Amino acid sequence: MAAASRPLSKKEIRRENExxxxxxxxxxxxxxxxxxxTMQLIADMAGLPKANLHYYFPTKESLYRQVVQAIFQDWLKAADIFDDAPGPVEGISAYIDAKMEISRRHPAGSKxxxxxxxxxxxxxxxxxETTLVEWTEGRMAVIQRWIDEGKMDxxxxRHLLYMLWATTQHYADFGHQIETLNGGLPLTDAQWEAAKTSVKTIILNGIGARQNRET
Structure with a gap:
């Protein structure tokens, strides 16, 4: 006979509800x-009493800010390998893969x-004015270092970052348009991989990205 599952702790219940x-x-x-x-709409969507929402998030604005910060944190994590990569081929490729995967799995957050x-x-x-500015300046410094090292044109x-954001987030923000142009169907796994490859090829070729070179 299978053992009965243990009841969730208060911490686990809180985590699940959040x-x-x-x-x-x-x-x-x-x-x-x-x-x-409205908080009522959100409660209905979550299948929880409205009072639960106000317990975890006192106001709609506090909940909204948490949603926005969550998607931005996902994007920050996507850039981790970007910061540590030896050059644009490795860093920008990994960044594009990660950003497009976020667009695929969390389109609502991007919207x-x-x-x-x-x-x-x-x-x-x-x-x-604070977090985004600081993050952007940090990534610009990485890109400039690659330029100074002769690893890209x-x-x-700044404009390279804008292009990366616009291209990868397009697959979330304009997902309905993409599905319409795909015969009314979501992109398959193979189509997502093909899209990532195409985006990486276009952008890396466009900036003249080069593997590490001997000096």
Whole structure:
């Protein structure tokens, strides 16, 4: 006879409830925007009482900021190998793979971010002016180092980052358009891999990325 599963601890229950709430909030904010979303809609999506939401997240804004920060943290993790890579071939390739995988698995989060920024970031402007600015300057320094080492062409690091963001996040933000152009079907595993390969080839060739060279 199988042993009965043990009851969840308070910490585990809290973690599970927060996960449910954040997943539901991501979808509701992506569909309705900050203004159109309500705590009741999010509670219904999560299958939890509205009181639970206010227990974990006292206000809609606090929940919204958590959703935005979560997608940004995913993007930060995607750049870890970028920072430590010996050059753009390895670093940018890995970054594109990771960013496109996030777009595939968490499209709603990317849409929330895009909608917020397109509305001039009324809720997270302070986040853009601090965390995003610091992160961007750090990545620009890495790209500039690769340029100085002769591992890629002398392009503007800032605009290269903009292109990387726009291209990889397109697969989330315009997912419906992509599905429509794909005969109304989501991209298959093979199509996702082909898309990653194409994006990497176009961008790396475009910046003249080169493997490490002997001096």
């Amino acid at each position: 996960k449910l709430i954040l997943e539901a909030a991501e979808k509701v904010f992506a569909e309705a925007g900050f203004g159109g979303a 929330v971010w895009a909608s917020e920024v397109m509305h001039r970031a009324p809720v997270i402007q302070d986040y853009l 002398a392009v503007d690091p």
